[in-house]
Amino acid sequence: MPVSEFRNDQARERFFALYDDTVARLWPSSSADSDVTTGFGTTRVHRLGSGDRTPFVLLPGSGGPALMWHAHVRRLAGSRPVIAIDPVGEPGPSVQTRAIESGADWSAWLDEVLAGLGVPRCHLVGTSYGGWVALCHALHSPQTVASLALVDPGGFGKVSAKFVAWMIAGGLTSFTPRPVRHALAGPLRNVTLRDDDVMPLVKASFGFRRRHILPTPLTDDDLGRITAPTLMVFGAHSQLYNAREVAARVTERMPHAVTELIPEASHDVVLWNPDQLADRIVTFAAETPAPA
Incomplete structure (x- = not known):
């Protein structure tokens, strides 16, 4: 299986020019960055x-660098x-060498x-x-x-045609003029299309060939073996799955x-109300009991 990479040097240079500009505008200057x-x-x-x-420890969604957490x-x-990670195989500063x-x-x-990093234990947010x-x-x-704090996570069934269509529609709309993009954000249930601060970088990310596997569905046995305190926040209109059915399954298993x-919200729930979501994650982590 090949590794992810930029399509060519021009795509890489364009992405990182926009990436550096976006980081300078949106990411805290106190960030200490390093490579592992x-x-x-x-x-x-x-x-x-x-x-x-x-x-x-923050893990972004598909196609996004750690910068997607800028509002949180x-x-x-x-x-x-906080440790925000740029996963290998996603557009960003990390470099994948093995599938x-x-x-x-x-x-x-x-x-x-x-x-x-010398981190033996963490609160995972993804x-x-x-x-x-x-x-x-x-x-x-x-x-x-x-603990786990998960926002419309993958792994609960096959990726649906509805979700693929939503992703394609969002990608195409990102290249339309700003008024059109903003107008379509509502009908498409995708608030990312109104985020003018990151939209140039989103468009530049299409110059990256992402070659990761699709999430394999978790079985009921898998879910039962996860013992960490877990918060799952779903968009009721998620395009990824029937959120109410998944929430019921999680509660049961x-x-x-x-x-x-x-x-x-839909699958865009991570950006629906970032301040409120961050506060909820903070509260949940604070309530997690210390290990015996």
Whole structure:
């Protein structure tokens, strides 16, 4: 299986010109950035906040660098240290050198990143594809996970045609003039289309060939084996799945999980109300009991 990469040097240069500009405008200047070498490639991490509390570790969704958390990191870092990760194989500063072919591979990669940072235990926060990676890590390396906070995570069935159509529609709309893009954000249920600060970078990311596997569905047995306290926030209109059915399944199969549905939101729920979501994640982590 080939690794992800930019289509050509021009696509890479265009992306990083916009990436650097977006970071300068939106990301906290206090961020301490470094690279961690793993068996799957070099991984860029961004550390914010201070203190010795168990940190948040942030995993973005498919196609997005850690920068997608720009609206959340300040509130999160106000409560405990934050480590935002640019996964290998996604558009961003990390460089993939080996294919990731399973959820176990993703967990092995994350284990190497956390070990390289000297982080034995963390509160994992993930959305969409990153939420599935977090679930896989909780399955394969439970001792490292203090809690999970997942926003419309993958891993609950096959990727639907509805979701693929939504992704394609959003991608095409991102190239339309601003008034059209803003007007279509409502009917498409995609608030990202109104985020003018990041839209140039979103368009530049189409110059990247992403070659990751699709999330493999978690079985009922898998869910039952996840013992970490878990918060799952769903958009009631999620294009990824029937959110109410998934929430009911999680409640039934995961004894330590809490589910919440945002009535107005879809799969865009991570950006629906960033301040409110960050506050909820902070509160949930604070309520997590310390290990015995």
